[in-house]
Amino acid sequence: MNILILNHYDRLSPRVANERLSLMREHSVTTLYWDRTGAAEEKGAAEGDIWIHYSAPLAAFRLIWFIPVLYWKILKVLRRTEFDVIHCTHIFLLPLCVCIRLLYRKKVIYDAYERHSVDIATNHFPAILYPFVRYPIELFENVMVLFVSGVATIDSPRDLLLRRYRRYKKNTVCVYNVPDIRRNPVPAGAEAEREKNTLIYVGELVENKGVLQAVEAVTLAKKEIPDIRLLLIGNFKRDRFRKRVMETIGASGIEQSIEIIDWLPYDEMMEHLRKASIGLALHQKHTMFKFVSKGTGRKFFTFMEASLPVIASDYRDVAQIVRETECGILVNAEDPREISSAVVDLLRNPERMSELGRNGRKAIEDVYNWEVEEQKIIELYSAVKGGSVGQ
Numbered sequence: 001m002n003i004l005i006l007n008h009y010d011r012l013s014p015r016v017a018n019e020r021l022s023l024m025r026e027h028s029v030t031t032l033y034w035d036r037t038g039a040a041e042e043k044g045a046a047e048g049d050i051w052i053h054y055s056a057p058l059a060a061f062r063l064i065w066f067i068p069v070l071y072w073k074i075l076k077v078l079r080r081t082e083f084d085v086i087h088c089t090h091i092f093l094l095p096l097c098v099c100i101r102l103l104y105r106k107k108v109i110y111d112a113y114e115r116h117s118v119d120i121a122t123n124h125f126p127a128i129l130y131p132f133v134r135y136p137i138e139l140f141e142n143v144m145v146l147f148v149s150g151v152a153t154i155d156s157p158r159d160l161l162l163r164r165y166r167r168y169k170k171n172t173v174c175v176y177n178v179p180d181i182r183r184n185p186v187p188a189g190a191e192a193e194r195e196k197n198t199l200i201y202v203g204e205l206v207e208n209k210g211v212l213q214a215v216e217a218v219t220l221a222k223k224e225i226p227d228i229r230l231l232l233i234g235n236f237k238r239d240r241f242r243k244r245v246m247e248t249i250g251a252s253g254i255e256q257s258i259e260i261i262d263w264l265p266y267d268e269m270m271e272h273l274r275k276a277s278i279g280l281a282l283h284q285k286h287t288m289f290k291f292v293s294k295g296t297g298r299k300f301f302t303f304m305e306a307s308l309p310v311i312a313s314d315y316r317d318v319a320q321i322v323r324e325t326e327c328g329i330l331v332n333a334e335d336p337r338e339i340s341s342a343v344v345d346l347l348r349n350p351e352r353m354s355e356l357g358r359n360g361r362k363a364i365e366d367v368y369n370w371e372v373e374e375q376k377i378i379e380l381y382s383a384v385k386g387g388s389v390g391q
Contacts, residue, residue, distance in 0.1 A: 001385055003029045004083035006074070006097065008090035010035040010051075014266065014298055015113050015177045016089055019152075022374040023381065032077065034070065050077055063092060071096050085109060085149070085384060091116040091141060098147045107149040107384050112165070113177065115154070115291050117141065122288045130287065138164075145169045149384045152377060155295025157317050171383050173376040176295035179305045180370035184270055197228045197347055200276035200308070202269055203299055205236045205245070205260075208289070210282025210313065212245060216336035219252040221343045228347070231276065232260045233269055270306060277353065278346060279303030282333035283313040294320035301368055303327075304360030309353045311342050321368070327360030 003023055005016065010033050012020065023029050031049045038055035052073050056066040074096060085107045088097040097108045117137035121130045142164070145151060150171040153161045165172040199218065205211050211232065218230045236242035249258055264272075273279070281299045283289050300321050303310050310328030312319035322328045329346065331338045346353055 001027045001084045002082050003027050003085045003087055005031040005087040006093050007031055007033050008093055018180050018370045019377050022377055067092060087111060094144045098144055101147055110148045110151045112151055112153045118288050118291055142168050150380045152380060155293040156291050157293050173380050175376050176373050177298040178301045178368045178370055178373055181364060194277060195275045197225055198276045199278050199280055200231045200273060201280045202233045205232060205234045207241050208284045208286040210284055210333045213282050213333060213336050213339060214280050215248050217339035217343060218257060219254055220336060220340035222254060222257060224344050225347055230258045233264060235263050273306035273308060276308060279308040279310045281310055281312040283315055283318045284334060285315050289318050290316060293317045304364045307357035307361040309356035325359055325363040327356050
């Protein structure tokens with residue numbers, strides 16, 4: 001089959017990147033990227049991939065005002081693109097994909113790797129409006145799913161998402177957001193290259209992921225471990241939060257102990273992870289994390305892939321994978337003192353750090369890897385190709 005991945009950003013999420021490579025073994029795959037900055041470098045794109053350069057905000061909800069022009073630009077491209085299946089990566093692209101399915105008899109796979117209704121309701125509206133935003137969005141999504149050929153969703157507590165989507169589309173699978181260790185083998189001597197007393201965080205630099213708490217914890221830990229260092233890899237979504245973080249760093253006088261690096265391609269990021277001592281995943285007690293489960297947290301799997309011990313939030317099921325695999329320590333992620341204490345205790349116990357890191361790596365090699373999860377995507381597409389689901 002000819003598959004067109006309709007991507008809402010100028011780079012693929014880790015799960016979609018894995019899916020693309022798995023599908024390319026049996027199908028012809030083209031990716032359409034939307035560059036919202038208007039000047040993104042076309043890194044990681046394959047020959048024949050398509051780019052739409054159209055400036056728009058990065059914030060998801062505000063994109064609604066740009067959708068008409070974006071749809072028009074996409075339709076212009078699709079008229080000269082050969083495809084049998086559209087692989088849709090975001091809810092705001094779903095109406096367009098359903099229209100194409102109805103008008104041109106193409107098949108649609110909806111890759112629902114985010115909790116869109118919860119994310120939009122919690123990040124863009126006051127708490128009092130939460131149910132009035134979340135549930136209408138879910139109703140809209142449910143109606144759209146009736147017209148697609150299959151759904152790939154994410155893990156959630158008690159399989160809430162899987163069960164919801166399956167009520168409307170039987171051909172639905174739950175795919176864990178895990179790494180492909182076949183493409184990122186551990187280099188010889190990697191353990192010996194670790195830098196002493198280095199903490200690392202990767203992902204969006206946002207308030208609800210505990211970035212500020214990490215900075216405050218390093219300030220406290222520095223009193224006992226003077227050469228401690230924190231590396232933050234990612235991008236700030238809001239300038240106001242960036243300013244707050246930088247002011248906290250300056251007021252604490254720890255500028256020399258903290259380094260911030262913009263988002264990096266996966267391979268380059270892994271090089272930094274393999275040199276670090278501890279990975280931080282300090283999710284705060286936020287509504288959107290009520291629906292996170294063990295197969296969702298790519299941050300945890302990435303740390304485990306790099307054999308890093310993890311210090312993580314004890315909030316609900318956010319770090320369930322840490323509990324089950326014993327690859328780290330859980331803390332109250334809203335308390336910098338508790339985080340600092342865990343950091344100091346772990347850095348002073350190298351044998352414990354190595355044990356936790358080995359536990360995580362073993363779990364990745366044995367269970368939580370893309371070689372296992374890709375079979376679900378292959379089966380999803382096989383059902384579409386075989387005609388066992390409605391077009």
